[in-house]
Amino acid sequence: MHTLYVAISSHGFGHATRTIAVINTWRRLLRHQGSPDVLPIFVTGIPQWLFSRSVEGEFLYRGRSLDVGVIQSDSLQMDLAATAVALEELQTRAESLIRAEADFIRLNRCQLVFADIPPLASAIAHAAGIPCWVASNFGWDFIYRGFGEPFAPFVDWIENLHQQCDRTFRLPFCEPMASFPSPVDVGLTGAEPAHDRETIAAKLDLDPHRPTILLTFGGLGIATLPYENVNRFPDWQFLTFEKNAPVLPNLRCLNGQVWRPVDVMPLCHAVVSKPGYSTFSEAIRVGVGVYALTRDGFGEAPLLLEGLQRYGSHRIIPQAEVLTGTWDFLAQPLTPARDPESIDHHGNQALARELAAFFA
Secondary structure (H helix, E strand, C coil): CEEEEEEECCCCCHHHHHHHHHHHHHHHHHHHHCCCCEEEEEEECCCHHHHHHHCCCCCEEEECCCCCCCCECCCCCECHHHHHHHHHHHHHHHHHHHHHHHHHHHHCCCCCEEEECCCHHHHHHHHHCCCEEEEECCCHHHHHHCCCHHHHHHHHHHHHHHCCCCEEEECCCCCCCCCCCCCEECCCCCCCCCCCHHHHHHHHCCCCCCCEEEEECCCCCCCCCCHHHHHHCCCCEEEECCCCCCCECCEEECCCCCCCHHHHHHHCCEEEECCCHHHHHHHHHHCCEEEEECCCCCCHHHHHHHHHHHHCCEEEECHHHHHCCCCHHHHCCCECCCCHHHCCCCHHHHHHHHHHHHHC
């Protein structure tokens, strides 16, 4: 069996969910072709349960954080001082980490590193004597550059690492990714609903005649979200995956029933979310509109909001209006996408074909 080393950023769940979707699509393609299966080895600090719930077929999990991302207390609050300390620590142990992962790759006879998007992935691959492919809509040099002079040494280091990758697949909502060699554009990637609309509606016993809103803010959630605002819309249904959400008559916590936002998106009038590639991509692919919070200070956010306005039904909401307001925005109509037909929805399939060709 062929083996693939899959290096995934430990920053949030989105990098993992979109990469898993590509791997699942690839394995379905192999089955359709009658080709031998592959064994993906997921290397990340993201918890194993996420992979156990969503990866189709056998896989290995190696709990190693290959990058820092941004240290956050929730999905909006960044701790840049702690992030800088963690980056210094990563630089200090980078050489030994690269050696250890290269040894692991050789031991398990991996033939390719597929990364989204730890900068060390290319150095690990080349130390093991195999190529590194990258799929992302940004590089960490782009994010850290926006944090100013204290992060300049990390930007230079990461730019050099990104330049070493062998192939770059650039996802939508992207920065130029100029530090990567010859980026090739592909379409939207992301998970798809596991069941049809009627099956999920019956499972959750939702009233199809009431407006339904999904509140989803990534794996870390938002600590100060004023959930009591749902009481202002007593005829509506609100869905959340936040375990600490309060018990309210028209608020349903879906943990233990359905665990992925994309599974319930087809039931929803709209999604309320922070800027996030996977959430926006899945909503556009499913065809549900998004009330999107603004987010200052994180370089990816303006790219995501611009992409949402171009390709998906939307309304952009100032962050303060969500965190301290009364959610009157929910009574405002969504704005149609400017250019919905111009976006390719088949990035999973494009990347799956490239992987299949590599291992053919």
